[in-house]
Amino acid sequence: xxxxxxxxxxxxxxxxxxxxxxxxxxxxxxxxxxxxxxxxxxxxxxxxxxxxxxxxxxxxxxxxxxxxxxxxxxxxxxxxxxxxxxxxxxxxxxxxxxxxxxxxxxxxxxxxxxxxxxxxxxxxxxxxxxxxxxxxxxxxxxxxxxxxxxxxxxxxxxxxxxxxxxxxxxxxxxxxxxxxxxxxxxxxxxxxxxxxxxxxxxxxxxxxxxxxxxxxxxxxxxxxxxxxxxxxxxxxxxxxxxxxxxxxxxxxxxxxxxxxxxxxxxxxxxxxxxxxxxxxxxxxxxxxxxxxxxxxxxxxxxxxxxxxxxxxxxxxxxxxxxxxxxxxxxxxxxxxxxxxxxxxxxxxxxxxxxxxxxxxxxxxxxxxxxxxxxxxxxxxxxxxxxxxxxxxxxxxxxxxxxxxxxxxxxxxxxxxxxxxxxxxxxxxxxxxxxxxxxxxxxxxxxxxxxxxxxxxxxxxxxxxxxxxxxxxxxxxxxxxxxxxxxxx
Numbered sequence: 001x002x003x004x005x006x007x008x009x010x011x012x013x014x015x016x017x018x019x020x021x022x023x024x025x026x027x028x029x030x031x032x033x034x035x036x037x038x039x040x041x042x043x044x045x046x047x048x049x050x051x052x053x054x055x056x057x058x059x060x061x062x063x064x065x066x067x068x069x070x071x072x073x074x075x076x077x078x079x080x081x082x083x084x085x086x087x088x089x090x091x092x093x094x095x096x097x098x099x100x101x102x103x104x105x106x107x108x109x110x111x112x113x114x115x116x117x118x119x120x121x122x123x124x125x126x127x128x129x130x131x132x133x134x135x136x137x138x139x140x141x142x143x144x145x146x147x148x149x150x151x152x153x154x155x156x157x158x159x160x161x162x163x164x165x166x167x168x169x170x171x172x173x174x175x176x177x178x179x180x181x182x183x184x185x186x187x188x189x190x191x192x193x194x195x196x197x198x199x200x201x202x203x204x205x206x207x208x209x210x211x212x213x214x215x216x217x218x219x220x221x222x223x224x225x226x227x228x229x230x231x232x233x234x235x236x237x238x239x240x241x242x243x244x245x246x247x248x249x250x251x252x253x254x255x256x257x258x259x260x261x262x263x264x265x266x267x268x269x270x271x272x273x274x275x276x277x278x279x280x281x282x283x284x285x286x287x288x289x290x291x292x293x294x295x296x297x298x299x300x301x302x303x304x305x306x307x308x309x310x311x312x313x314x315x316x317x318x319x320x321x322x323x324x325x326x327x328x329x330x331x332x333x334x335x336x337x338x339x340x341x342x343x344x345x346x347x348x349x350x351x352x353x354x355x356x357x358x359x360x361x362x363x364x365x366x367x368x369x370x371x372x373x374x375x376x377x378x379x380x381x382x383x384x385x386x387x388x389x390x391x392x393x394x395x396x397x398x399x400x401x402x403x404x405x406x407x408x409x410x411x412x413x414x415x416x417x418x419x420x421x422x423x424x425x426x427x428x429x430x431x432x433x434x435x436x437x438x439x440x441x442x443x444x445x446x447x448x449x450x451x452x453x454x455x456x457x458x459x460x461x462x463x464x465x466x467x468x469x470x471x472x473x474x475x476x477x478x479x480x481x482x483x484x485x486x487x488x
Contacts, residue, residue: 003029006151006204007037012048013073014116017107017143020062021055021301021328022255022280023213025136027121027153029206031062038071049073053112055138055300055328056100056279056372057081059213067093076112077103078370089366097360100279100373101332104142108174118147122195123158125205130194132163133325135212136301141168141327144197151204152197157211161316166325167191183336186250186277187296187324214306217260217283223389224261226420231345231385232265234416234423238383239271244343250277252337252377253285254346255303258387260284262345267293277342279331279373281323283308289322290315298324300331332373337380344377344384351442352404353435353455354466355411355426357386363477364405371408379413390419390444396485398447400438402454403473417442431466432459450488 007030010016020026034050041048051074052066063081066072070092075084077098087093098106106112120140124132133140134155144150169191171179182190220228238244248271253259263284266274276285276297286308288294302325304312312319330336337344348359349368357378360371378384386409388399399419411431417424422441426434439451458467476486 001204001206003033003206004037006030006206007033009149009151009203010034010050010117012041013050015051015053015113017053017115017118017139017147018058018062019055019120019134019136019138019140019143020058021136021138022057022303023059023215024301024303025121025134025138025140025212026054026058026062027119028061028155028208028210030119030151030153031065035065035069035071038066039069042069051075053077053103053107053115053139053143055103055136055140057369061213078372080369085367085369095367095370097367097370099332099371099375100328101334101376104139104327104329107139107142107146115143115146115148117149117151118143119151119153120144121153121155123155123162124160125152125154126194129197129199131197132160132194133166133168134158135162135325137166137168137325137327138300139328141170141195142329144195147201149203150197150201151206152202153206153208156207156209159313159316161320164193165320165323166193168193168195168327169330170196172329181330181333181336183330184339186275186298186340189324191326212303214309215282215303217305218257220257220261220264223420224258225265227258227387227389227418228262228265230418230423231262231387232269234425235343236270244383247271247273247275249341249343249382250275252276252278252342252344252381253282254372254374255280255282256347258347259345262387263288267291277331277337277340279328286312286319289319296322296324298326298331300326300328328373332376334376334380337377341382342377342380344374344381346374346378346384346386348386348388348399350399350401350404351386351388351414351417351438352401353438353451354431355414355417355434355438356404356407357409357414358404358406359386359408361406363481364474375409375413378409384413384415385418386414386416387418390421390442391446393485395444395446396487397480398444398451398476398486400443400447400451401476401486402451403468405474405477419444421445432464435467447486
């Protein structure tokens with residue numbers, strides 16, 4: 001049927017599980033048709049809002065279109081759309097920010113309520129009723145299993161050669177019946193290449209031929225390249241100390257230009273025979289596979305620039321042998337991450353001098369995107385880096401502050417902080433030791449004296465385990481909100 005006919009089958013107030021993970025594999029036609037329907041209902045005076053569950057972020061054609069018409073009541077677990085963000089921060093939309101490894105199991109536990117409809121993009125429907133996934137698996141397996149009704153978008157844009165790249169694990173169970181997940185290497189296959197779906201639940205099939213939202217990556221700038229240098233030098237140091245093998249351990253890299261700069265830097269590094277175990281495979285990891293530096297990569301989605309996507313499609317047989325795409329409950333599974341010994345690299349908005357990390361909120365209360373999978377990897381990885389430029393907004397904001405205005409990752413989860421200024425290895429240090437090395441190694445010179453002054457006075461004012469001056473701890477953020485800068 002048409003997208004408009006399919007959209008008419010979704011009721012107001014429904015919880016709708018949609019496919020999509022970082023701009024890949026999201027439904028292209030139905031969200032737009034649903035947005036038109038919602039707009040018409042609102043114009044007629046009829047309230048119409050739904051709750052949207054996905055794997056992670058999607059695209060303007062989904063998040064943006066539905067947010068624009070005030071069609072989303074609740075969004076989870078992650079988003080990156082500017083319209084959606086504005087609605088969340090104005091209070092017009094609820095947002096449940098969640099660890100990506102929690103989403104599927106919380107849905108199974110019943111914590112999120114009943115899933116009424118699943119809207120899932122697939123590459124093909126096989127004769128036996130199984131579904132060939134796209135370049136994103138995300139939470140699709142769970143949505144197909146739990147939803148009362150299923151709407152499928154069959155997108156002909158991807159070639160059928162993508163079939164066989166996926167590993168859909170059906171061995172999960174609810175407590176107390178859980179069994180170990182038998183993954184001992186990043187490229188292990190423990191599941192099936194296709195998704196299952198009860199055909200009796202399918203109420204609509206919509207055909208499309210539309211591209212994913214391609215991700216645009218800037219060439220590494222001087223700041224990103226310097227951050228990458230610090231990380232690669234430190235990995236070499238860990239190899240020389242005997243704490244990492246010569247081929248490192250499986251690499252996880254968050255989304256963004258800094259992450260891609262680190263991966264680009266690995267091309268010129270001495271490390272060979274690398275592996276990846278991550279959520280999203282971006283240009284940098286694809287380059288490592290193509291050059292032979294990396295032998296295999298596991299992810300839940302592939303999100304590429306236009307040029308990298310062209311290379312992927314032109315050489316899909318080569319990449320299918322080296323890439324495994326999994327449900328995010330496996331790609332982000334804390335126990336698997338810990339067993340494999342993943343080396344994690346994730347971005348942040350700010351860090352405080354004691355190692356607490358804010359990766360989601362601007363000035364304490366405005367949501368940026370969400371925690372995503374950074375917590376899954378930071379707490380459970382063998383080695384974990386949090387990275388950011390030392391300053392933002394033209395140098396008016398320090399990304400190293402006395403106290404974080406919001407905490408997503410506590411000091412207990414933070415091992416290494418990196419800015420273009422340097423690298424702070426915080427492992428095994430007390431809070432006061434951490435503070436001094438963060439100030440010395442990571443803070444921008446414009447803010448380093450202010451941080452040192454705060455720390456020195458805090459040590460004279462009270463408790464000595466984690467010294468703070470509570471009346472000043474968030475004064476930098478308060479000053480920025482009033483004047484536009486953290487500088488005095």
